[in-house]
Amino acid sequence: xxxxxxxxxxxxxxxxxxxxxxxxxxELPGCLADGETYTNAINNVQVIMKExxxxxxxxxxxxxxxxxxxxxx
Numbered sequence: 460x461x462x463x464x465x466x467x468x469x470x471x472x473x474x475x476x477x478x479x480x481x482x483x484x485x486e487l488p489g490c491l492a493d494g495e496t497y498t499n500a501i502n503n504v505q506v507i508m509k510e511x512x513x514x515x516x517x518x519x520x521x522x523x524x525x526x527x528x529x530x531x532x
Contacts, residue, residue, distance in 0.1 A: 466525035486523045487511050
């Protein structure tokens with residue numbers, strides 16, 4: 460599954476309120492991370508994605524298959 464992490468869509472945006480970049484993974488509800496730079500946000504969200512998936516597995520929950528680009532915007 461770890462190879463699939465790069466297949467999930469990640470939305471990255473600047474949060475003026477938080478003064479950092481936010482990286483969200485829409486297919487994994489609640490999966491998001493922040494970073495002082497765009498690259499930090501990407502690196503941090505990849506760690507959180509793995510933790511999200513590991514936690515879902517340990518709880519016996521379904522893990523969504525990556526679908527690629529989603530139609531949110």
